[in-house]
Amino acid sequence: MADKNADVAALSFEKAIGELEQIVQKLERGDVALEESIGIYERGEALKKRCEMLLRDAEARVQKITLAADGTPKGVEPLDPS
Amino acid sequence: MTTLIVSHPKCLEHVTPPGHPERPDRLRIIERMLEHERFADLARELAPEAELSDIARAHPGNYIERIRQAIPLSGLVSIDADTTLSPGSWEASLRSAGGAILAVDEVMSGKVSNAFVYTRPPGHHAEAATAMGFCIFNNAAIAARHAQAVYGAERVAIMDFDVHHGNGTQDIFWSDESVMYTSTHEMPLYPGTGAIGETGDHDQIVNAPLSAGDGGAEFRDAMEIAILPRLRAFNPDLVIISAGFDAHQRDPLANINLTEADFGWATRKLMDIADQTAGGRVVSVLEGGYDLEGLGRSVAAHVMALMRG
Numbered sequence: 001m002a003d004k005n006a007d008v009a010a011l012s013f014e015k016a017i018g019e020l021e022q023i024v025q026k027l028e029r030g031d032v033a034l035e036e037s038i039g040i041y042e043r044g045e046a047l048k049k050r051c052e053m054l055l056r057d058a059e060a061r062v063q064k065i066t067l068a069a070d071g072t073p074k075g076v077e078p079l080d081p082s
Numbered sequence: 083m084t085t086l087i088v089s090h091p092k093c094l095e096h097v098t099p100p101g102h103p104e105r106p107d108r109l110r111i112i113e114r115m116l117e118h119e120r121f122a123d124l125a126r127e128l129a130p131e132a133e134l135s136d137i138a139r140a141h142p143g144n145y146i147e148r149i150r151q152a153i154p155l156s157g158l159v160s161i162d163a164d165t166t167l168s169p170g171s172w173e174a175s176l177r178s179a180g181g182a183i184l185a186v187d188e189v190m191s192g193k194v195s196n197a198f199v200y201t202r203p204p205g206h207h208a209e210a211a212t213a214m215g216f217c218i219f220n221n222a223a224i225a226a227r228h229a230q231a232v233y234g235a236e237r238v239a240i241m242d243f244d245v246h247h248g249n250g251t252q253d254i255f256w257s258d259e260s261v262m263y264t265s266t267h268e269m270p271l272y273p274g275t276g277a278i279g280e281t282g283d284h285d286q287i288v289n290a291p292l293s294a295g296d297g298g299a300e301f302r303d304a305m306e307i308a309i310l311p312r313l314r315a316f317n318p319d320l321v322i323i324s325a326g327f328d329a330h331q332r333d334p335l336a337n338i339n340l341t342e343a344d345f346g347w348a349t350r351k352l353m354d355i356a357d358q359t360a361g362g363r364v365v366s367v368l369e370g371g372y373d374l375e376g377l378g379r380s381v382a383a384h385v386m387a388l389m390r391g
Contacts, residue, residue, distance in 0.1 A: 024341075027341070027342070028341070034115065035118055037379050038120050038386075041379065042386070042391075044343070048343075
């Protein structure tokens, strides 16, 4: 089965969370045909994974911010190459 | 490896009175969901009839006989305020227990990695010698004892996320240190049991009640704090899920607001424990879930998780 959610890997955080919120609302309203809800749920899971990954990356970057002696941020160290 | 699903059309012939929430359409909606192409890779088997000796591992012989003799030739008879028997109830009950036994056979022998059994009547309110709450034989308990008797499983863990407390399963294993019973459920609610202080003779019963209005956050906290660490420490050889989906926000019989994603999450957490201690062996049996759409979508999320999809 072709991965219908391959495009999710390229979405920005804002796009992914926005679409995820729409999916949650749709499922909560219950205005989706039952069979269609399977595909929508899967896309929701893919979007959630994408958001979690972007958040982890952002968190790793925040942890790399170094503070100067007076407590002000003085720069961002490059992330470890991976 | 494969996920197995088990059911039987004869389970539709356990008939309940008009308007009763535990109705044959529950299995029809699950069947419809699992016909989706997403589930094409599932192994599918028909639930056989359990032997009476299998059922006798959880219920005394005279109780089994009492049920058999109470089956009407036509119409319905009440055996409890909300539990009825119809002419088809005997075979449905045998296949409901038999489906859980077959799932244990296939999982314990390594033919499949895990299994979901969707049959009715459900089982977790059935005590050793009392039918109640839509339940006649305790399918999860029969499955646990079968795994121990036939496959030498030393420790079996049961996690019950049905919104009602599984008083029957707790009753059967109250003094059995080889089986851990854990449950999240709304309280106060039917059947009234399931307080935190009910811990069994060997501290191997773990109740984590939720309050009306609680949702995914409270449910996940209860799992993470009260239940999962205890299951992990118990080091089970098999994890059985009493999979009721009536904690879904759409369900008419309770007031917990879970979504299908919460059921998917809980399933994956229980699979993690099974991966760590039980070679991944998970057998899930259907309990409640009375909003057809909520039930269908929740089962889809549950089975997708079992398929590691």
